[in-house]
Amino acid sequence: MKIDIVSIFPGYFDVLELSLLGKAAKSKLVDVTVHDLRDATTDVHKSVDDTPYGGGAGMVMSPEPWGTMLDGVLQEDSWLVVPSPAGQLFSQSLAVEFSQAPHLVFACGRYEGIDQRVVEHYRTTHRVVEVSVGDYVLNGGEVAALAMMEATVRLLPGFMGNPESLVEESHEKGLLEYPSFTKPRTWRGLDVPEVLLSGNHDAIRTWREEQSLERTRQVRPDLLED
Numbered sequence: 001m002k003i004d005i006v007s008i009f010p011g012y013f014d015v016l017e018l019s020l021l022g023k024a025a026k027s028k029l030v031d032v033t034v035h036d037l038r039d040a041t042t043d044v045h046k047s048v049d050d051t052p053y054g055g056g057a058g059m060v061m062s063p064e065p066w067g068t069m070l071d072g073v074l075q076e077d078s079w080l081v082v083p084s085p086a087g088q089l090f091s092q093s094l095a096v097e098f099s100q101a102p103h104l105v106f107a108c109g110r111y112e113g114i115d116q117r118v119v120e121h122y123r124t125t126h127r128v129v130e131v132s133v134g135d136y137v138l139n140g141g142e143v144a145a146l147a148m149m150e151a152t153v154r155l156l157p158g159f160m161g162n163p164e165s166l167v168e169e170s171h172e173k174g175l176l177e178y179p180s181f182t183k184p185r186t187w188r189g190l191d192v193p194e195v196l197l198s199g200n201h202d203a204i205r206t207w208r209e210e211q212s213l214e215r216t217r218q219v220r221p222d223l224l225e226d
């Protein structure tokens, strides 16, 4: 999979070298290129923003550098992903869809976001997705893009040789995960639940299912509706 990222803070993505994503890159599973939006500006000040039509606080990213940059980066088969607090909520199912795309382009805005005509324009030629990573406000799209990339790349066949846990994830189907334990058996007076030491795999499976269900009831009852 090829991933291109456009941002005025390309340094944000230096962490990709250290992360699991870096390992995926070294194993040729993904090929990530980061672009500085300011390289697509034409004025001496390399300006990328302007005041909003209609008034209001803050600045809006100008469409011109985005158009220049994206015309160069987008291919026929690219999906354009635009992190936005007003986007559809990112989810595991969207991560699965992204993992099946040949080319993802992340357009990371700053300030109050990108002139909406950029999305409107590329919708006529490409699959464009405006996505939010949660109901809170970030300062830009970079951290959101990192989260979406990590969720996507770990699903690629061959990533970290981990098909087993992916099968398990698809079994859990919308419930929170059960708690995990490792050695020692007793830590600061706290014991590992007896059933996990029993060797009774039916009992362990049942206990884990109950734990998942109970945790979901307590913390995320919305996941249990219907």
Ligand code: JEK
Pocket: 083, 084, 085, 108, 109, 110, 111, 112, 113, 114, 131, 132, 133, 134, 135, 136, 137, 138, 139, 140, 141, 142, 144
């Ligand atoms: C992309 C710029 C910053 C900050 C104004 C007024 C209520 C805020 C844009 N889950 C997510 N949260 N935030 C983002 C995100 C934030 C971004 C950009 C993504 C580009 N910003 C910013 C304030 C406002 N709004 C109405 C909400 C707009 C995000 C994702 N993905």
